[in-house]
Amino acid sequence: xxxxxxxxxxxIITVSGTLALSVGWVTRxxxxxxxxxxxxxxFLQTLTYVLFFFRDDIPSLISVxxxxxxxxxxxxxxxxxxxxxxxxxxSRKWIFAPPLLLGVIFCFLMDNISARxxxxxxxxxxQSFYILLMLLDRQHKIVGRGKYLMxxxxxxxxxxxxIRVASVIFNPDxxxxxxxQTPSQVLTFxxxxxxxxxxxxxxxxxxxxxxxxxxxxxxxxxxxxxxWNRVRLEDQALLELxxxxxxxxxxxxxxxxxxxxxxxxxxxxxxxxxLILKEFCAVVQxxxxxxxxxxxxxxxxxxxxxxxxGFTHATSLAERIRGAVENHEFNHGLRITTSAGFSTSHLxxxxxxxxxxxxxxxxxxxxxxxxxxxxxxxxxxxxxxGLSKTNLIQLVWRSAYETGNALIDSQHRALFENANILYQAxxxxxxxxxxxxxxxxxxxDVEQHFKDEESIFQMRDDTEYRxxxxxxxxxxxxxxxxxxxxxxxxxxxxxxxxxFMYEVISQHILIEDRKCFS
Numbered sequence: 001x002x003x004x005x006x007x008x009x010x011x012i013i014t015v016s017g018t019l020a021l022s023v024g025w026v027t028r029x030x031x032x033x034x035x036x037x038x039x040x041x042x043f044l045q046t047l048t049y050v051l052f053f054f055r056d057d058i059p060s061l062i063s064v065x066x067x068x069x070x071x072x073x074x075x076x077x078x079x080x081x082x083x084x085x086x087x088x089x090x091s092r093k094w095i096f097a098p099p100l101l102l103g104v105i106f107c108f109l110m111d112n113i114s115a116r117x118x119x120x121x122x123x124x125x126x127q128s129f130y131i132l133l134m135l136l137d138r139q140h141k142i143v144g145r146g147k148y149l150m151x152x153x154x155x156x157x158x159x160x161x162x163i164r165v166a167s168v169i170f171n172p173d174x175x176x177x178x179x180x181q182t183p184s185q186v187l188t189f190x191x192x193x194x195x196x197x198x199x200x201x202x203x204x205x206x207x208x209x210x211x212x213x214x215x216x217x218x219x220x221x222x223x224x225x226x227x228w229n230r231v232r233l234e235d236q237a238l239l240e241l242x243x244x245x246x247x248x249x250x251x252x253x254x255x256x257x258x259x260x261x262x263x264x265x266x267x268x269x270x271x272x273x274x275l276i277l278k279e280f281c282a283v284v285q286x287x288x289x290x291x292x293x294x295x296x297x298x299x300x301x302x303x304x305x306x307x308x309x310g311f312t313h314a315t316s317l318a319e320r321i322r323g324a325v326e327n328h329e330f331n332h333g334l335r336i337t338t339s340a341g342f343s344t345s346h347l348x349x350x351x352x353x354x355x356x357x358x359x360x361x362x363x364x365x366x367x368x369x370x371x372x373x374x375x376x377x378x379x380x381x382x383x384x385x386g387l388s389k390t391n392l393i394q395l396v397w398r399s400a401y402e403t404g405n406a407l408i409d410s411q412h413r414a415l416f417e418n419a420n421i422l423y424q425a426x427x428x429x430x431x432x433x434x435x436x437x438x439x440x441x442x443x444x445d446v447e448q449h450f451k452d453e454e455s456i457f458q459m460r461d462d463t464e465y466r467x468x469x470x471x472x473x474x475x476x477x478x479x480x481x482x483x484x485x486x487x488x489x490x491x492x493x494x495x496x497x498x499x500f501m502y503e504v505i506s507q508h509i510l511i512e513d514r515k516c517f518s
Contacts, residue, residue: 005179008189009053015193016046019200026204034084038203041077044070045196055178063178065106068120072099075127078199082131085206086140094130098123114172121165128157144209149202153195160191222296224274225281233295233303237351240307244345250507252314253354254304254342255362256284256321259370261300261336268332275331280338287324288317303358310503311344311375311495318342318373326371337371344502375495395420395501401510405456411449412509418442419500426493435493439483446504447476457516471512475504 020042027035051058051067076095083090102123109115132154134140135147167174167184174182220232228236240251258280265273277300284294284304293305304321306314318340325338341361345354365374395416402409422438450472457468482499485491 003186009049012049012193016042016196034081037077037081041074044074069099069103072102079131082134098127114168117168118165121161125158125161128154143213146202146205146209149198153198156191157195160188164188225278227281228295249308250310252306252309252344253358254318255358256302257339258300259337279330283324283328287321314342322373339365339370340373341365423497426497
């Protein structure tokens, strides 16, 4: 089958002209600078192939020199359109130099078509490659899939131009005119036809995807403070819960409330109140980690989602936020405090059950006089009402938890049982002397277990030895620190037992240990 090159030119003219009119019509309504620049580039492509089509009927200065300058200028406009899309400044030399350079060189090569093909191929390929680099620049990340259509189109363009240049270099007499029917000529102009469609569709899709992303961000961002809103937090929380269920990575949630905020609005007005809310968000953002997520829950209530964070670290983070707010001098020299309640995710938690516990903890913080941090655990008055006799949490050993090492598995089972005994004793409000004895025994068992585990890793020259040894030291120090706080009446027994059950058993034994022995 023979492909008629003038027919291909007509196809390119029809497609590029139609695309230019379509994009231009959209641009007329939206007035987007990047779309306007792209439209100009498409019109220049159309004009170029009109001049190529009438190659035999018009002077060479127009059909060759001017047409190639216009074609290079179309790439410059495509480049400028990408720059406008990415809101970056493009050096003028990349816009004006290629067409000017091509025009000057062509003035000396009007009688040498092979040299013209090589020069134009190199310049067009360089322009295409620079556009490709801009699209793939990580510092100017483009949202969506539209850019991949453009990347494919530009890659095809570069490859086709390289083949065209190579064919002329190795066979200078292969192409004698613009309309000469050769495989490289046909491949070149079919490539132009395909890439115009790919690149324009990709660019329009990029604009649409950016607009969609912008609207999504507006819908998921609090307009006053600029942080996430309730909808976006809930979506992220569900993702984190799914990770927790699959991988066992702990997550915590802190609920924050500005104390007596209504009085600030009443006394200083809502404008000042809005400034306080913005300033409060800035203080909290400085107090949390980059991986933590701050969101406005409603009014003067906020939430902080803490990925990969267990009970102990959530406690310290909540206290850090509370202290930072208390010590910060707000607008008008105001001193403001915040109450905080937090909850750590449990197995089989739903978003609502997890949120409810954090919300109840916040309520207890406000009921306790505000400017304090409360966790999800049971206050002493609830224990005295009869909940203490209920076995609310029970660690159950399953065969799936076995590591295959008899010593380690027997120690794990014993730790399960002893942690349950300690937790029940605390719920039953047993005498402190009895609880001290249980904790001392449990700490001794944990230390012996860690020691035996490290010996096994060291004997088999396990690469995990150092990492596990570090985890053991950290957990041991945390246990002893919490135990001392419990003795000093600075920590509830439920919080101490929860550390054993969650951090030591659920997180370390059931995840870290099983990874090493599996």
